[in-house]
Amino acid sequence: MITYLICKCHAYESKLLPRGMILELASLSKLEEFIEALSTTVYGQSLSEARSVWDVETALTEIFVDRLSTLLRFSPENVKEFLIQYYRRFEVQNLIRIMRMKLAHEPVETIEEIIIPSERLGGMDLDPFMRARDFSEFISLLSGTVYKKISKMEVENPLILENMLRWIYYSGVFDKISKIPRDDRPDVVKILGVELDLHNLRVWMLPVLYGYDKRLAESLLIDNPAGKSKRLLMELRSVEDFLEEFPRYRVFIEALMRREEWRAEIEHFKILKDEVDRRRISKYINFFYVLKYILDCEVEYRNLRSIAISIHHNLPVDVRRGLLILPRA
Amino acid sequence: MSLTGVRYTKGFLLDLKRRLEFIKDAHDLLEMKRDQLMIELRKALERFKELRRKVEDEAEEVYRELSLLHSTLGSADLETYSAYLKGRMEVKMIPRSVIGVVIPMLREIHIPDYTNLYPPQIIPLAEKTSTLMKDLAKLAELEAYIENLAEDLRKTNIRVNALEKVVIPSYEETVRRIQGVLDDEMLEEIIRLKQIKEILMRGRTA
Numbered sequence: 001m002i003t004y005l006i007c008k009c010h011a012y013e014s015k016l017l018p019r020g021m022i023l024e025l026a027s028l029s030k031l032e033e034f035i036e037a038l039s040t041t042v043y044g045q046s047l048s049e050a051r052s053v054w055d056v057e058t059a060l061t062e063i064f065v066d067r068l069s070t071l072l073r074f075s076p077e078n079v080k081e082f083l084i085q086y087y088r089r090f091e092v093q094n095l096i097r098i099m100r101m102k103l104a105h106e107p108v109e110t111i112e113e114i115i116i117p118s119e120r121l122g123g124m125d126l127d128p129f130m131r132a133r134d135f136s137e138f139i140s141l142l143s144g145t146v147y148k149k150i151s152k153m154e155v156e157n158p159l160i161l162e163n164m165l166r167w168i169y170y171s172g173v174f175d176k177i178s179k180i181p182r183d184d185r186p187d188v189v190k191i192l193g194v195e196l197d198l199h200n201l202r203v204w205m206l207p208v209l210y211g212y213d214k215r216l217a218e219s220l221l222i223d224n225p226a227g228k229s230k231r232l233l234m235e236l237r238s239v240e241d242f243l244e245e246f247p248r249y250r251v252f253i254e255a256l257m258r259r260e261e262w263r264a265e266i267e268h269f270k271i272l273k274d275e276v277d278r279r280r281i282s283k284y285i286n287f288f289y290v291l292k293y294i295l296d297c298e299v300e301y302r303n304l305r306s307i308a309i310s311i312h313h314n315l316p317v318d319v320r321r322g323l324l325i326l327p328r329a
Numbered sequence: 330m331s332l333t334g335v336r337y338t339k340g341f342l343l344d345l346k347r348r349l350e351f352i353k354d355a356h357d358l359l360e361m362k363r364d365q366l367m368i369e370l371r372k373a374l375e376r377f378k379e380l381r382r383k384v385e386d387e388a389e390e391v392y393r394e395l396s397l398l399h400s401t402l403g404s405a406d407l408e409t410y411s412a413y414l415k416g417r418m419e420v421k422m423i424p425r426s427v428i429g430v431v432i433p434m435l436r437e438i439h440i441p442d443y444t445n446l447y448p449p450q451i452i453p454l455a456e457k458t459s460t461l462m463k464d465l466a467k468l469a470e471l472e473a474y475i476e477n478l479a480e481d482l483r484k485t486n487i488r489v490n491a492l493e494k495v496v497i498p499s500y501e502e503t504v505r506r507i508q509g510v511l512d513d514e515m516l517e518e519i520i521r522l523k524q525i526k527e528i529l530m531r532g533r534t535a
Contacts, residue, residue, distance in 0.1 A: 057404055097409045104412035114405035158413055159448065202449050210452050213445050259453040262397040306400045313396035323400050 001076040002181065006285055008074050009293040012067065015042055016300055019326060026307050026320045031056065034311055043304070053312040057305055061116055064301040065090075068294060069120045079287065082179040084122030085172050086294075091123035092169045095147070096162050098126065102135040103158060146172065163203075163220045170196060170222055184287040187279055191291065193226025194275050198268050200224060201246060204233050205256050262323075269325040273299055299325045332503045337510045345507065349500045356492040363489055365428055366482040373475045380468050387461040394454045402450060410451040416441040420466055430481045432474045438466050 017025075021037075028034050035047045035056070046059040068087060072080055094115050101111045111130045119125055124145060132138040139161075143151035150164050173192060177185050203220040206212035221230045228245070236242055242253050252271060255263035276292045283289055303324050310320040335341070399407050419439040424431050440462055443455045 054404060097405060100409035100412035104409075106412070114408060116405075157445065159446070162448070206449055210449070210456075211444060216445050256449075259456075261450045261453055262394075262401040265401045265450060302401075302403075305403050309400040309403070310396065313399065315396055315400065319397075320400075323397065 001074075002079055002287060003285070005071065005074045005076070005079065006287065006289050009071070009290050012070070013293055013296065016296055017041065017304075022300075022303050022307075022324060022326070023321060025304070026310075026324060027317045028307075028311060031308060031311050034308055038304075053308055056308040060301055060304050060308070064297060065117050065120055067297045071290065071294070072122060078179040079290075080122075082173075082176045083290075085176040086291075087118070087121035088123060088169050088172060090116045090121060091118040091126070092165045094118050094123075094126055095129065095142075095165055098129050098132075099135070099138060099158060099161065102132060102138045105134075157216065159216070160219055163222065166199070167222050174225060180287050184283070187283060187286075187288045188291060189226040191272065191275060193224055194272060196222055196224040197227040197246070198249065198252065198271065200228065200230070200233055201242065201249065201253070202256065202264065204236065205239075205242065205253075208237075208239065209256060209259065266323060266325055269299060269302065273325060332499060335503055335507065337507050337514075339511060342504065342507045342511060345500065345504050349497070349504060352492060352497055352500060356489065356497065359485055359489045359492065362428065363482065363485045366430075366478060366485060369428065370475065370478050370482060373471065373478060377468070377471050377475055380464065380471060384461065384464050384468050387457065387464060391454070391457045391461050394457055398450070398454055406450075410448065413446050414441050414443060415446070418462055427474075427478075430477050432477050433470060435466055435470045438463050 025034060025037055028037060031053060035050055038044060038047055043059065043063055046062055047056060050056045050059050072083060075083055097114055098111055101114070108130050115126060115130070129138055129141055132141055139151050141151075142148060147165060147168050149168060150161055153161070153164065155161060170192065174189070177189060180188060200221050203217055206217045206220075207214045218230075218234065221233065223230060232245075236245055239253070239257055243250060246253060249267075249271060252264055252267040255261075255267050272295060276288075276295050279288060280292060283292070303326075306323045307320060310323060315323075332345075416439075418441065421436040422433045423436050425434040426432075440459045443452065443459070447455055
């Protein structure tokens with residue numbers, strides 16, 4: 001059964017847009033041209049109705065979620081369990097967005113517009129959260145979910161709550177590692193470790209770069225069983241220490257040092273993509289390839305979204321191309 | 330323009346001359362004020378040009394950062410980031426007088442703090458926007474200052490011109506006229522006295 005899923009991923013992979021086409025799309029000057037260029041691809045039908053950049057984003061999100069949810073249909077029970085937990089990252093992203101909007105007292109209609117349909121990825125129904133009267137009700141609703149720890153917390157800073165959601169998510173993913181084939185576990189753990197390293201690095205640089213409270217930054221760190229430990233990270237005091245300890249993340253750290261958060265965001269995905277692509281051949285017929293396909297889908301989604309928005313902002317072509325997550329040459 | 334209620338007396342002439350001196354002093358003072366206003370206005374315009382260029386550069390940078398962040402994070406995330414901001418931008422204004430011109434001064438500009446509150450992704454944009462807002466407020470203050478200064482300069486100029494071209498010449502003209510009349514009267518008086526003297530002399534010899 002898992003072989004079937006891997007084969008499906010190989011088949012689906014051929015439907016991903018080639019690098020050349022992504023670069024071509026990035027050089028278009030109008031959103032209409034962008035929609036037209038994608039009309040013969042899998043995006044064609046969904047984008048045919050799109051009139052604004054917001055419509056394009058919504059259509060791209062739909063296709064992305066479709067692609068991920070399809071994988072659940074072909075997954076054996078164990079793998080499905082892992083994938084559902086892995087996909088909870090989008091649920092967490094949604095919960096964070098809802099939480100922020102509740103704090104800003106935004107109406108349900110506005111919140112509905114910015115939500116990724118994570119229920120289709122095996123996530124919980126977010127409707128009650130969106131309809132919560134206020135922030136307190138939103139927090140109390142979490143008591144009946146896997147995120148119940150948050151409902152018992154009494155913290156004022158929402159950043160800590162966001163972090164707690166992420167912490168619960170990663171704990172859950174590490175717990176479900178046993179559901180995937182034994183051979184793939186170290187590689188999947190390694191990728192999760194890189195993700196957490198990058199998150200923790202960014203958080204721990206907050207006091208150095210932006211004068212954030214060290215205790216707050218400490219509470220925003222997430223335990224990383226597959227990377228640098230919190231204790232080790234907390235011993236790093238300067239940018240030089242960071243560069244020495246994480247030489248592979250030099251470009252990421254340098255982007256943060258230049259306060260180019262947008263570039264750091266791109267580097268984050270480039271590092272993950274490099275990490276996954278490095279195992280591409282050796283893991284050709286393993287579950288790891290499914291994870292590679294999921295990441296490729298997300299990268300394509302982000303690249304297309306980035307192109308659409310940068311066309312909307314009329315950014316120069318070279319800048320647009322610089323925003324793409326493409327494997328390093 | 331001619332003065333009304335003119336009396337052709339020595340007392341009135343003296344009073345008029347005293348008033349003319351006062352008006353001339355006032356004219357000199359207003360001229361000095363006008364020059365000073367011109368200097369202030371020129372300086373303020375220089376500062377305005379500089380600040381405006383700075384604000385334009387900052388606004389461009391903010392828009393660039395916003396576009397890049399929007400492209401990277403997407404609309405939904407970007408929209409939700411601003412929700413954590415507590416408080417609003419507040420500006421307190423007090424009127425202040427500079428060389429007699431009342432100008433609005435920004436006493437304090439309060440920008441909501443975002444430290445320890447925002448996720449890292451959004452901080453550079455928040456920092457840049459915050460600086461832009463502060464400088465925009467300063468630019469507005471300077472603009473109001475220049476407007477008031479220019480208006481006062483215009484009024485002062487009208488006053489100086491009115492004194493120079495109308496009031497002072499009419500006073501001088503009136504003084505000259507009274508002086509002329511008084512001189513004529515005095516000459517008349519002398520001739521009259523001479524004639525009386527002649528009549529008296531003729532009476533004695535006869």
